[in-house]
Amino acid sequence: MKAVISNYAGGPDSLTVEERPTPEPQAGEVLLSVRACGVNYPDVLIIRDLYQIKPERPFIPGTEVSGVVEKVGSGVLNLNVGDRVIGFSTHGGMAQQIALSADSCVLIPNEMPFDEAAVFTTTFGTSYHALKNRADLRLGETLLVLGAAGGTGIAAVEIGKALGAKVIGAVSTEKKASFVLSCGADECFVYPANLLSPDGKRDMANQCKEACGPRGADVIYDPVGGDYSEAALRAMSYGGRHLIVGFPGGVPRIPMNLPLLKSCQIVGVYYDSFTKREPGLNRTNTNELFDLYRSGAISPKISARYDINSVSEAFRSIEAREAIGKIAVVFD
Incomplete structure (x- = not known):
């Protein structure tokens, strides 16, 4: 699979696109075919080693993704192959595939496209x-x-x-x-x-x-x-x-x-911290947000979409605070 890689601490130009093995979902995990990944300010900090979370290098940045469940690990009862979901991880999202905890995934409303889903929940x-x-x-x-x-x-x-x-x-x-x-x-x-x-x-x-x-x-x-x-x-x-x-x-x-x-x-x-300490209240909030989305009261405002080969440009836009609304990396 293709993935964006941070091999050393640095700015947007430090990121490269490389081939990496497709991960296998472990017990309690699912493998997603990633359709889109949101770009958030913490992503800019994490590649510079300026964030609270510092993954071991080399790592794949990206915390919030949308995609389709491709494989299901043992013990997963709440998701099935083919489900459309939003998923979360500390990193790993800017790749064609990601294995992540099934408990971190939520089903995407039928009305919501993948690019909006990837920038919605955070x-x-x-x-x-x-x-x-x-x-x-x-x-x-x-x-x-x-x-x-x-x-x-x-x-x-x-x-x-x-x-x-x-x-x-x-x-x-x-x-x-x-x-x-x-x-x-x-x-x-x-x-x-x-x-x-x-x-x-x-x-x-x-x-x-x-x-x-x-x-x-x-x-x-x-x-x-x-x-x-x-x-x-x-x-x-x-x-x-x-x-x-x-x-x-x-x-x-x-x-x-x-x-x-x-x-x-x-x-x-x-x-x-809230999502980890109060998962029940977070699920309630998410469901209420989906209701507001369906009613038309809220909607993600995506100003730019980038492919995997243009991720550095997306990071530069966020870092320079030039972005209006949200930015997404989209995958074919």
Whole structure:
């Protein structure tokens, strides 16, 4: 089988496409014929050895795949050959075939194509867990979404609207702002160009306050970090919830007097840990997300599709934060 290989720590250009033996499913596993694989920001980190998980090299990146069950290992009772599924693993997804735990697989709704399935569960699962379980977002509240044009950001926009919130997006370009508004956000603004300066932080804080209104944001969805976090927090309402989802912009250094003065919560969101610690609740969330998909309230926004020989380009787009919505690697 063809597979994308990380032989050493490095950027997108470190990846190669090589022939590898087709794996055999062990007890409790299934072999998938991979039809698509989502590209997520942790994939960019893992090939540089900057992620919590560091697979032994050489390894195949890619955590979220969709495909068809080709073989079933002993002891697997919930899946059959020919089933269309979404599967998860710490790595191994960017290959024509993958063997992975049957317990990590969920059946794909008949209405959902393979490319959408491969980018659905991590982004929407993260955002739904954050807004529903961690923030308890309520009808009529104001949700501020940083990085709103990214994969989890645009999922948060759609889920926020589905839950009845007023949704305000924040992005880096006018093109991204137009995209976010087209996906249902009530408002969207562009970060100030001088954000790294003291004046820039104040300008962004004022933008957030103006967009959120006198009360401020009840919930902030923050997959960006860095200086963006403090500026957004200054627009937090009394008793609000600031969701820390990621920090590609750098680890935030938040003055701790701000949570005190606003009596607000700083809430961590670690979706991978949630799926392992609370699998029952995660299955419930996934089924509810599939219902929202069937109703048309949410849908993956794929801006680019790459074949296996163009994976480095896909990684570069994610790393440079140029991507709008989601990116998928598709297999014939």
